């Protein structure tokens with residue numbers, strides 16, 4: 001294979017999570033076993049530009065047009081993006097005449113803050129259901145993927161955004177150069193692009209291997225993102241480390257030479273080098289830690305089941321589905337996975353066929369063990385569950401190592 005950033009063929013294996021169906025493709029309740037086609041899920045790293053990436057690419061159309069992830073279902077994420085909008089309005093002195101755009105604007109969870117402040121907004125969102133929800137909030141939304149052609153078309157029609165947000169989308173594009181070229185064409189000379197993505201440094205340090213799934217083609221850091229941006233005349237002028245998704249980077253990007261470079265850029269770059277993101281042995285430890293987690297978790301769950309205990313999961317997010325499939329757990333092990341998202345309830349997790357149920361059904365099951373799958377919002381979920389449950393179960397998280405509380 002060729003590296004999707006630099007084209008080098010010098011790629012080395014990092015971790016093989018086995019063939020799995022794409023994680024967000026929930027199945028109808030009557031789907032037969034094997035209804036979802038497993039696709040190899042193997043991460044590799046390029047030893048030329050040091051991008052960690054998948055060695056296969058599922059076409060985005062098959063994953064994102066019928067997307068069932070609604071950003072507004074997480075209170076933590078909503079609070080994070082409200083603060084982000086307030087910061088952007090103040091830092092870049094946004095006025096009602098400014099236009100704020102978001103690529104992959106989902107259900108309008110971010111742009112609604114700018115709309116409320118009287119600022120013009122435009123969302124680009126490929127999934128029909130989420131785009132429709134955003135429009136119902138009054139957020140102008142185009143239902144399409146963002147590409148270089150789309151960026152050029154918008155620029156040619158006079159669209160001049162002051163800010164373009166790309167939150168948790170950079171890693172989701174199979175053709176990063178086409179995507180960044182579109183942003184370079186769209187962004188005004190003094191315009192700003194603000195990205196957020198899970199930091200590969202956090203993935204490596206905290207063994208977040210369950211964030212490796214088919215939607216995430218790339219696992220980014222400051223150095224690798226800067227490499228691609230630089231090919232299209234863009235540069236990172238500031239960077240912040242934010243706690244979302246287990247440790248993310250927020251990049252502030254502009255056209256080259258338009259803004260002074262903040263001191264944080266050199267600091268984070270040095271941290272990545274010191275952590276060895278440009279050395280192969282750094283990636284080698286991830287596989288061994290993941291195998292230890294798999295063995296600890298399956299032992300705990302199957303031991304509890306052997307004693308007649310009830311084990312359930314909470315949070316039918318992609319990372320949890322990846323973990324369950326990597327561990328080979330099925331509905332014999334985990335009776336149900338509850339999720340507050342009504343679009344997921346009643347469906348089956350791909351691969352394991354564990355049913356997705358309501359939080360009420362989880363409470364009725366009176367579980368002994370609740371496996372909290374979205375460990376990044378663990379405290380929020382434990383708080384909500386504790387209010388609902390008649391007795392306190394063992395709450396289990398598997399990342400960065402198995403923990404029972």
Ligand SMILES: [Zn+2]
Pocket residue numbers: 003004005006007008046047048049050051
């Ligand atoms: Zn490369």
